[in-house]
Amino acid sequence: MAPRKQYNLDDFTRYGQTYFPDAFAIISDISAYKFDKKTYVNESQEPHQVEMLKVGFYHRRAGGPSVWAYTTGSAMYYFWGNRSEEVLSLVPEENRSRIYYDGQFGTMAGRQDTKGITPTRKLGQVIVETVVNFLYLLTGQLDFVFNTQNTDMLGNLKHASMNLKANLADDNKDTKYAVLAQSHGIGTRQATPEEQGERHERIARPSRRVAQREDDVEIVFPKRTLVDAYRADPGDRPYHRSKRTSLLEHVVKYESQIDTELEQAKQAYQHDVATLQAKLADQEQRRRSAKELTKNWRLKCGERASEAADWKRKYERLQEKFAKSKERNRRVKGKASIKKEEDD
Incomplete structure (x- = not known):
């Protein structure tokens, strides 16, 4: 299926319910995501408050400042800030490689154990941004989104959905093992740091089963030549501040x-x-x-x-x-x- 320039909620819903209904139901569970009203400052120094979606951390994989995504349907913006800060700072385009997706989005993006924008991390970023656009459509905040990167957005959503489904199956397997061990009187112990690291890596990395099932999904990443054509209104466009103020x-x-x-x-x-x-x-x-x-x-x-x-x-x-x-x-x-x- 050739990529289209524009998608709406019906496009994603029909595709998901037709080709991967169970996985689509999992990724469509809004309760698994965190939306919140956040404030940013545009180029005219005017504060704007919008609904943003928490996707991960900045600079560090865990424990760093939270990263929030905001999309206008034609442009994707990332903001970062600590809990005590009322105004979030824009993540510059050149620093997006410092964003580490977490939770559901970490599972969708896959491995993030390298620095810089590698093909693998670029793939994960495009997949996450597709899901962010889909969630904004799902919550009624947007009527349609533009395919500014000329990628297979439907295939991206399928890839993310199947990753979530496979990860959920692994979590259920671990839960069943723990319950079975407890029922047989086998004591549980605290996992070692090595085991926790292995577990984190397994969650962040898509399973081989998903990779085999996803051979038919081709995601193309050409140069971003269409982004400027779909930029948001410059009057509301956020800007990067080297020093954050309240x-x-x-x-x-x-x-x-x-x-x-x-x-x-x-x-x-x-x-x-x-x-x-x-x-x-x-x-x-x-x-x-x-x-x-x-x-x-x-x-x-x-x-x-x-x-x-x-x-x-x-x-x-x-x-x-x-x-x-x-x-x-x-x-x-x-x-x-x-x-x-x-x-x-």
Whole structure:
């Protein structure tokens, strides 16, 4: 079956219930895994709280800081931190070889007794990441996942499921032997460190029976060329911090940043208000000046109109005087002509 670019829960469920129903039921037991809400800080120094899945330890196989996995369906992230730390730190891509899977995931991943990313450890990492994606689908936190590594994710789930089933069978065999020995009065003793180490190695290493049954499962690991195409939103992407700080410090820093931004916004607003008030005052002054000029112009216009009326009245009086003088001259001329005629 050729790998697909995208899978949903139905794809894994149909495949598991068809080809390995018993083992699929074992790996689907959510009570065997530990989900918890954890906090990380993204590139913008903003805290985010999400559901993470505990998968192992960091730096050491046991007793080291816990490692938690978080997937967005298109990108897988690992975080580490102690119980007392409220904010987890991102495991850089180059340090993922320092992650040692534990419990169920240690059984799925197989041998982890070498340093660095060997083909065997790379295989285990891809198998575990497939299971993490499957569990996020199973719990309803994702609707689908992307096959960013172009691997047989269904085959990976089958490999992990069969490893768990074989390990469970070994555990049941040991339990039956202990019960049988106790029933026959055979005392039990504390296992030696060598026996405990052998037991741990047997649990971490897939059994030969599983390896023989899994000959038909081929897992391909090409170069990771598709990861960048399916990265999560950069705004929510976590970042690596060389020094871990408490959640309180990040919250205080975030609040301080918000207060600074609010103060800057307030100052900018006050500056804009002051600028607008200055413009309004200038416009009001111009309006008053224009009103005063208009008033003065109207007064001058009134004065000119009054002067014009006075000149008009003077002109009319002069016209009346001229008319009277003309009439008087006409009469004088008439009398003079009559007298002249009488003298002749």
